[in-house]
Amino acid sequence: MKASNFHLFTTRETPAEAEIASHQLMLRCGMIRKLTSGIYTWTPLGLRVLRKVENIVRDELNKAGYQEMLMPAVQPAELWKETERWEKFGAQLLKIQDRAGRDYCFGPTHEEVMTDFVRNEIRSYKQLPITFYQIQTKFRDEIRPRFGVMRSREFLMKDAYSFHIDHESLDETYWEMYDVYTRIFSRTGLRFRSVEADSGAIGGHKSHEFHVLADSGEDQIAFSDESDYASNVELTAIAMPEGDPAAPAQDMRLVDTPQAHTIDELVSAYDVPVEKTVKTLIVHAADEAEAKFVALLVRGDRTLNPVKAEKLEQVASPLTFASDAEIRDSIGAGPGSLGPVGLPLPVIADQEVVLMSDFTAGANSDDKHYFGINWKRDVEVPVTADLRTAVEGDDSPDGKGVLQMARGIEVGHIFQLGTAYSKAMNAVVLGEDGRSHVMHMGCYGIGVSRIVAAAIEQNNDERGICWPEPIAPFQLALLPMNAKKSHRVREAADSLYGELLEAGVEVLYDDRNLRPGVMFNDMELIGIPHRIVVGERGLDNGVLEYRYRTDSENGEIPLDGAVQAILKKLAGATG
RNA sequence: CGGGGUGUAGCGCAGCCUGGUAGCGCAACUGCUUUGGGAGCAGUGGGUCGGGAGUUCGAAUCUCUCCACCCCGACCA
Numbered sequence: 001m002k003a004s005n006f007h008l009f010t011t012r013e014t015p016a017e018a019e020i021a022s023h024q025l026m027l028r029c030g031m032i033r034k035l036t037s038g039i040y041t042w043t044p045l046g047l048r049v050l051r052k053v054e055n056i057v058r059d060e061l062n063k064a065g066y067q068e069m070l071m072p073a074v075q076p077a078e079l080w081k082e083t084e085r086w087e088k089f090g091a092q093l094l095k096i097q098d099r100a101g102r103d104y105c106f107g108p109t110h111e112e113v114m115t116d117f118v119r120n121e122i123r124s125y126k127q128l129p130i131t132f133y134q135i136q137t138k139f140r141d142e143i144r145p146r147f148g149v150m151r152s153r154e155f156l157m158k159d160a161y162s163f164h165i166d167h168e169s170l171d172e173t174y175w176e177m178y179d180v181y182t183r184i185f186s187r188t189g190l191r192f193r194s195v196e197a198d199s200g201a202i203g204g205h206k207s208h209e210f211h212v213l214a215d216s217g218e219d220q221i222a223f224s225d226e227s228d229y230a231s232n233v234e235l236t237a238i239a240m241p242e243g244d245p246a247a248p249a250q251d252m253r254l255v256d257t258p259q260a261h262t263i264d265e266l267v268s269a270y271d272v273p274v275e276k277t278v279k280t281l282i283v284h285a286a287d288e289a290e291a292k293f294v295a296l297l298v299r300g301d302r303t304l305n306p307v308k309a310e311k312l313e314q315v316a317s318p319l320t321f322a323s324d325a326e327i328r329d330s331i332g333a334g335p336g337s338l339g340p341v342g343l344p345l346p347v348i349a350d351q352e353v354v355l356m357s358d359f360t361a362g363a364n365s366d367d368k369h370y371f372g373i374n375w376k377r378d379v380e381v382p383v384t385a386d387l388r389t390a391v392e393g394d395d396s397p398d399g400k401g402v403l404q405m406a407r408g409i410e411v412g413h414i415f416q417l418g419t420a421y422s423k424a425m426n427a428v429v430l431g432e433d434g435r436s437h438v439m440h441m442g443c444y445g446i447g448v449s450r451i452v453a454a455a456i457e458q459n460n461d462e463r464g465i466c467w468p469e470p471i472a473p474f475q476l477a478l479l480p481m482n483a484k485k486s487h488r489v490r491e492a493a494d495s496l497y498g499e500l501l502e503a504g505v506e507v508l509y510d511d512r513n514l515r516p517g518v519m520f521n522d523m524e525l526i527g528i529p530h531r532i533v534v535g536e537r538g539l540d541n542g543v544l545e546y547r548y549r550t551d552s553e554n555g556e557i558p559l560d561g562a563v564q565a566i567l568k569k570l571a572g573a574t575g
Numbered sequence: 576c577g578g579g580g581u582g583u584a585g586c587g588c589a590g591c592c593u594g595g596u597a598g599c600g601c602a603a604c605u606g607c608u609u610u611g612g613g614a615g616c617a618g619u620g621g622g623u624c625g626g627g628a629g630u631u632c633g634a635a636u637c638u639c640u641c642c643a644c645c646c647c648g649a650c651c652a
Contacts, residue, residue, distance in 0.1 A: 012613065013587050013601065017645060037644065091576095092651075109652085143576080143650055157652080209652090318650085413652065447652060482610050517612035524612095535611065545611095 001474065002497075003510040007044050010522050020216055022456035023148035025465050029526040031452075038145025038153030045526065046452070048473035050156065053188060053451050054135055056470065057158050060184045064176065066131040066160060071113045073137055077103035079112040083424045092140045106139040111421050111443060114161045118439070119427035125165040125437070128429065129173055133160035135448060149449045150409070150457075156449040162442040165431060167418070170440040174206065174416050177444050181210055181412050184446070189468025190455055193408060195221045196231035198307055206416040210446075211408025212454035221408045222390050226401025233405070234307040236390035237397040238351070246357040250372030252341075258367040261336025263300040266360065266369065274301040278353060278361040278373075280338035282327050282345070283309065284316040290346055293322050293330055297340060297349040298388050299356065305389040312385055314346060337362040341370050341379045350387040409454040410447070417441040456527075465527030466549050474508040475570055476500065477523040481535035484513050492559070493534040496544075499563045505570065524549065530569060532557070 009030040017034075018024040026032045031046030042050055058068065074096070080086035086093070086105075094106040107113065114132065122130065135158045145153050160177070164170040178194070185192040190212050197209040209232055211221055223230035231237075260266035267274045277300030285294045294314050298304050310319040327335050331344065339361030340347055360371045375381045392405045419438045421427070428436040452471075459466040469475065478500070480486075480493035497509045508528060510519045523531060533545040533554075543556040546569065557565045 009585095009602095010613095011586060011602075015586065016581090016588095019646080034644095090650090138652095140652075144646095144648090146646090151651085155652085410652065445652065450652080485610075513610095515610055515612085515614065517610095517614085520612050522613085533611080537611075 001506075001508050003508055003512045006508070008522065008526075009043075010525055018148065020147050020150070020457065021460050022150060022453040025456055025460060025525070026148055026453065029464065029522075031526075032149060034148075038142060038151075040149055040152060040154070045473055049452050049455075049467070049471055050449060052471040052473075053455075054156070054158075054448050056187045057184055057446055057448065058135065060180055060187065061133055061158075061160065064180045066133050066180075068134060069132050070134050071107070071110050071117070071136060073107050073139075074104050075107045075110075075113055077105065079116055079425075080105060083112055083421055085112070092142065094139050094141045107136070108138055108140040109445075110134070110136070110159055111161065111417070111441075112425070115421050115425045115427050115441070118161075118163050119422075119425060122163065122429055122439075125429050125431045128439070129162060129164045129169045131160055131162040131173060131177075133158060133444075148453060150453040152449070155447060158446040158448055160444040162444070163422075163427075164440040164442075165429065165437060167416075167440055170416055170418070170442050171206075174414065174442050177414055177442065178208060181414065181444070181446070185210055185212075185412070187470055188451065188455065189470045190451075190458055192411070193221060193223065193230055193406070195223070195408075196235055197413065198232060198235045205418055208414050209410050210412030210414075212411050212451070212458055213406055213408050214454060214457040215407055216457050217407035217409040217454075219408050219410055221406050222392075222394075222403045223406065224396035224398065224401040225404050227396060227398055229396050229398045229400070231397075233390055234305065236394075236403070238386050238388060238390055239395045239397050239399070240386075241352045241355055243355060245355050245375060248357055248372075248374035248377055250358045250374075252370055252372045252374065252378045254363055255369055255371050256367060257337075257369045260369060261334070267300070270360075270369075270371075272360050272371070275299060276356070276359045277301075278339065278356065278359050279304075280340065280343070280362060282322040282331075282335070282338070284320040284322060285346070286312075286314055286316045291330075291344075293326070293345050295338070295340070295343055295345045295347045296387055297347060297353045297361075297382065299350065299353055302350065302352075302388040303391075304387060308385070308387055312348065314348060331364050333362070333364045333366050337366050337368060338364055339370060339373070340382065341373060347382040348387070349382040349384050351384045352388070354381055354384050409450070409457060411451045411454055412444075412446045414444045415442065417443050459527075461550070463521070464525035467527040467529055469529050469570075472527065472529050474528045475506045476508070476530040476532060476566065477528040478507050478509045479516070479519045479523065479531065479533045480511070481516055481533060481537075483511070483534075486536055488539055489534050489536060492539060496532070496534065496562060500566065503563055503567060505566070530566070532566065 011028050014024045015027050018027050030043055032040040032042055034040055077086055096104050138157050139154050142153050145151055162173045192212050194208050194210050197207045220233040222233045222236040259269040263277050263279055266272055279298050279300050281296045281304055282293050285291055306319050309315055310317050324335055342364055357374050358372050360369055363370045390403055394403045396403055418440055422439045422441055427439050431437040456465050478497055480489050483490040500507045529549050531547045538545050542559045544562055546555045546557045
């Protein structure tokens with residue numbers, strides 16, 4: 001590709017709306033343009049990258065024997081009413097009407113359409129298992145789109161769905177897909193990790209997420225330093241602590257603590273070790289029969305894990321904290337002075353809390369705390385649960401090693417859906433036994449457009465993007481120095497360009513006749529991995545200059561046999 | 576949806592407080608010079624000052640209202 005014939009429009013300044021590196025760089029090098037909030041145009045440059053990612057995904061899925069299809073972006077409301085998601089999906093579902101007033105939505109996902117397709121096409125267990133996929137533009141009316149295509153409303157997603165006669169078959173395909181995903185992400189050249197995940201509102205049994213590792217990632221993932229255990233920290237279980245509480249060494253006493261309304265204040269003003277404090281959080285109860293609220297206890301230095309809390313049957317979903325007024329109303333004290341002693345609410349304690357002794361907590365009376373509290377003696381031992389968020393250094397839940405933390409960007413998610421959708425939509429096949437069986441389903445997503453942003457987030461420096469070779473928009477940049485004046489340079493560059501094209505190299509030939517600095521900066525900004533410079537200097541010595549994007553020094557390639565040498569460089573970096 | 580903020584040329588911004596008919600840098604266009612890390616000189620084009628209403632002789636500037644966008648939070652692949 002000649003640069004004179006390719007739409008390149010880079011800017012030196014960063015648009016004010018972009019916060020994170022990937023968004024800023026995508027705008028600066030002109031890969032995307034915003035049309036309106038959360039909706040972007042992909043330019044020729046951006047599209048080249050998007051297609052690279054897409055093709056890797058497609059190629060690996062095809063190799064695994066899954067079949068590509070293309071479903072409609074606009075879907076009738078009837079299908080969504082069958083699964084009750086027309087109401088349940090919430091405001092993220094973009095609803096539209098046609099001229100006759102019929103209801104549709106712009107598809108945020110395709111379980112309904114796919115299940116409808118399969119229930120009409122598949123009749124017999126002999127046709128199972130079967131897996132279809134598509135690469136489609138989806139729309140979710142995000143509350144707050146941000147970070148460019150990282151969290152946009154319209155986005156490109158690969159979604160696959162598998163259908164099975166029973167759970168064993170689903171499980172088999174699930175793990176097969178896990179391996180396919182591993183191959184896909186390996187091929188993109190990105191550093192990634194798969195983790196156990198919360199299956200969330202979609203429901204189902206088993207679920208894994210695939211994360212591109214990047215310090216700016218929104219998700220925190222925990223992994224063992226000795227085994228391959230890894231999970232989203234939302235889900236990371238805490239191993240049950242061993243032992244019994246120490247025998248009481250102190251009497252319980254009521255202390256005036258006007259300076260302490262937070263754990264930090266309690267620790268600093270009254271010289272209490274933070275491990276000897278208990279935090280009391282009041283949330284709405286699931287069933288208000290017993291009480292309107294439930295108290296959750298965690299050690300003072302711990303963080304409540306909202307995902308774990310929400311899964312408790314006693315706790316309302318979604319998790320809702322009681323307001324200050326509600327707390328005062330039901331307990332008679334403010335949120336800074338709460339504790340388990342004399343609390344008129346059901347209590348659930350984190351499992352380590354019941355092993356504490358001689359601890360401090362609020363007295364449910366303003367500006368007062370109890371010191372030296374001991375379970376059983378001073379207050380009934382509460383129900384326990386795993387409530388806190390794991391931190392670095394915790395024992396790995398599989399018993400091997402301790403947990404490390406990393407940040408990641410979720411780019412893939414696989415679920416075992418089971419029969420949730422097939423049952424609601426009556427997707428059945430005849431089994432070997434001659435009876436109808438509800439099909440078991442798996443669903444598997446990859447955020448194609450998000451991968452592009454995640455790749456940049458993981459691979460950039462002060463000069464711009466540093467694409468991993470497999471998803472770079474071009475493999476090689478060919479830069480002639482002052483070709484307008486130097487016929488030698490132009491002829492050498494022209495002929496090299498021809499030979500590289502012939503050899504199948506994706507080369508961007510910068511024939512724009514710009515000053516060298518502009519060319520260097522542009523090519524580095526858009527992140528082309530390999531760079532060849534043709535200049536008088538080099539030609540005098542019979543060489544071309546070569547530099548990899550992340551190198552700090554130039555290398556040389558002899559003019560003689562240059563194409564072969566370049567091909568070797570490209571192959572070398574690809575691995 | 577709650578809280579905060581911003582809308583002035585393609586991008587980044589000043590002007591607004593104190594009303595007098597719009598400016599700077601970058602980008603773009605023309606010409607000449609220049610060519611190994613975002614060149615220099617000279618010139619040119621480009622603005623319903625987010626929309627509407629009001630106050631005023633006069634509004635980018637003051638008032639009201641609507642809209643869009645951004646940030647924080649709750650929510651989420």
